[in-house]
Amino acid sequence: MTEPSMGDELRKMKEEYEPLLPVEIKLIWVTFFAGIVLSVVLVLLSRSIG
Amino acid sequence: MSTPAELRRNASPIPAQQPASSSASPGFNEDWLAVCIGLFTFACALGLLFGADLMGWAVTTSVWTRPGKALATVSKSYIALPGALALLATYLFLLIVLTVGAKLLGANLTRFATGFTMVFFLSYLCWFLGSWAYIAATPDKRQALKIGWSLNLTNESGFIVALLAGLIIGNFLPRVYEFIKAGIRPELYIKTGIVILGGFLGITALDQRRLASAMLFQGICAIVCAYLIFWPIVYYVARRYFGFSREWAAPLASGISICGVSAAIATGSAIRARPIVPVMVSSLVVVFSVVELLILPFAAQHFLYHQPMVAGAWMGLAVKTDGAAVASGAITDALIRSKAFAASGLNFEPGWILGAATTVKVFIDIFIGVWAFVLAWIWSSKIERRQGDRVEAGEIWQRFPKFILGYVATFLIVLLIGTASPTLIPKVKAGMAQANVFRTIFFVMTFFSIGLVSNFRRLWQEGIAKLAAVYVTCLFGYIIWVGLLISWLFFNGMLPPMVKG
Numbered sequence: 001m002t003e004p005s006m007g008d009e010l011r012k013m014k015e016e017y018e019p020l021l022p023v024e025i026k027l028i029w030v031t032f033f034a035g036i037v038l039s040v041v042l043v044l045l046s047r048s049i050g
Numbered sequence: 051m052s053t054p055a056e057l058r059r060n061a062s063p064i065p066a067q068q069p070a071s072s073s074a075s076p077g078f079n080e081d082w083l084a085v086c087i088g089l090f091t092f093a094c095a096l097g098l099l100f101g102a103d104l105m106g107w108a109v110t111t112s113v114w115t116r117p118g119k120a121l122a123t124v125s126k127s128y129i130a131l132p133g134a135l136a137l138l139a140t141y142l143f144l145l146i147v148l149t150v151g152a153k154l155l156g157a158n159l160t161r162f163a164t165g166f167t168m169v170f171f172l173s174y175l176c177w178f179l180g181s182w183a184y185i186a187a188t189p190d191k192r193q194a195l196k197i198g199w200s201l202n203l204t205n206e207s208g209f210i211v212a213l214l215a216g217l218i219i220g221n222f223l224p225r226v227y228e229f230i231k232a233g234i235r236p237e238l239y240i241k242t243g244i245v246i247l248g249g250f251l252g253i254t255a256l257d258q259r260r261l262a263s264a265m266l267f268q269g270i271c272a273i274v275c276a277y278l279i280f281w282p283i284v285y286y287v288a289r290r291y292f293g294f295s296r297e298w299a300a301p302l303a304s305g306i307s308i309c310g311v312s313a314a315i316a317t318g319s320a321i322r323a324r325p326i327v328p329v330m331v332s333s334l335v336v337v338f339s340v341v342e343l344l345i346l347p348f349a350a351q352h353f354l355y356h357q358p359m360v361a362g363a364w365m366g367l368a369v370k371t372d373g374a375a376v377a378s379g380a381i382t383d384a385l386i387r388s389k390a391f392a393a394s395g396l397n398f399e400p401g402w403i404l405g406a407a408t409t410v411k412v413f414i415d416i417f418i419g420v421w422a423f424v425l426a427w428i429w430s431s432k433i434e435r436r437q438g439d440r441v442e443a444g445e446i447w448q449r450f451p452k453f454i455l456g457y458v459a460t461f462l463i464v465l466l467i468g469t470a471s472p473t474l475i476p477k478v479k480a481g482m483a484q485a486n487v488f489r490t491i492f493f494v495m496t497f498f499s500i501g502l503v504s505n506f507r508r509l510w511q512e513g514i515a516k517l518a519a520v521y522v523t524c525l526f527g528y529i530i531w532v533g534l535l536i537s538w539l540f541f542n543g544m545l546p547p548m549v550k551g
Contacts, residue, residue: 010298010516011516013298013516017293018289020289021433023432024285024289024296027282028282028283031277031278032278032279035274035277035278035282036279039271039536039539042270043540046264046267046540
């Protein structure tokens with residue numbers, strides 16, 4: 001049996017789509033909003049120090 | 051048709067660290083080797099503190115119109131040594147040090163020595179060509195060099211020449227590539243260069259402590275930006291719009307957002323992806339780093355020459371792989387300084403733009419282990435629950451990029467010596483100037499090696515187009531602009547000090 005090539009695997013991936021799990025969605029949004037909040041805090045901090 | 055096994059063998063760029071062979075010393079890898087070589091060079095250069103000029107024989111290349119006068123020793127103590135012999139001495143020093151390192155890594159010494167010799171001399175030839183006055187001279191130097199025009203690229207254009215030479219060999223001269231393959235170690239070269247760079251940046255920090263503190267602060271912001279703002283969006287785009295599986299999307303997100311090769315490999319093993327996945331992602335990262343390296347420094351020179359620190363931080367945030375990011379910082383440093391001088395008469399001190407790029411990149415690197423740990427925990431406990439899987443805290447240390455310890459050590463040693471005894475600063479500066487010769491050589495070899503491992507045609511043949519589509523969309527549609535915005539927010543209006551006198 002021959003193994004499929006990477007090209008084939010990548011091409012077929014959309015057809016065999018793994019739906020996003022709730023935990024993935026949580027990971028995405030929690031990290032993103034944490035990033036935005038921390039960035040705002042750091043900008044304010046840098047302005048107040050500078 | 052290639053099988054994954056063949057792909058692993060053939061398509062591999064140089065991964066983050068070349069795996070040590072079975073005869074390697076246990077626990078010793080390229081990171082530790084970079085620390086050892088960097089610290090050894092740094093320590094020898096500090097011999098000046100004790101009256102011993104141990105590295106003064108190292109070769110430097112000035113901007114030249116007559117090739118015979120281009121090479122010289124870095125220290126006047128060795129002025130009697132002809133330039134060609136200084137080059138030979140520099141080569142022999144590096145050959146011995148790196149061959150000992152290769153022995154510790156368990157490499158084939160004959161092949162390594164042959165490969166390294168070719169990499170060294172071809173890289174140095176590129177550096178030499180890039181120092182030709184018609185390419186390198188800045189407007190203020192033309193009169194002294196008796197030339198009417200020049201491309202104004204400074205002698206750092208040797209980096210671009212090395213990159214292009216590497217690309218030509220890597221893509222069109224496969225036999226030459228095979229012959230020198232054992233000496234192609236871009237990650238080792240850049241990491242060693244970064245360890246040495248720590249001392250050089252320590253000197254600049256001594257002069258301008260307030261600006262140096264601001265740079266460290268920007269480093270913290272870079273961590274937030276790369277891990278919390280870039281990563282989730284790239285992961286979401288790869289999963290939702292391009293239909294990638296989790297196994298592909300996580301290393302891809304880390305490769306594009308964090309620190310290319312190292313992060314892709316750490317993430318791949320954290321989520322238990324097949325080895326081919328991070329290898330393919332790494333290949334893509336290396337190739338796109340080259341594209342960024344050729345575009346972004348020139349874009350920064352054109353649009354950001356009045357905001358040099360923004361430009362430096364932007365290179366650290368937007369350009370992936372340590373080598374390409376720090377290299378972009380070096381080119382941007384040279385290009386912006388020359389443009390700012392030509393356009394506004396502002397003569398910025400060298401090193402600050404490069405320092406901003408390096409600080410940002412190093413701070414991002416520090417957290418790769420922590421991020422891999424977090425992903426390993428989420429994957430094993432929430433996404434792909436496997437019985438008996440336990441994520442050990444020791445993995446954070448295992449994945450920590452150890453060369454950063456060398457960088458921090460050289461930076462702090464210089465800072466401590468200068469703070470404790472200001473009278474020693476001139477000697478430390480002279481020592482760091484000597485160490486900087488080796489830093490430059492490691493950087494040139496990095497550029498050349500990055501070009502060599504970037505085989506565009508082979509990657510295209512292996513069906514990387516879909517991965518590339520995600521990369522292009524996220525990099526040019528999101529990361530570059532958000533990286534610019536973050537850099538702007540923190541460095542807007544901050545200028546490097548001017549050259550005195």
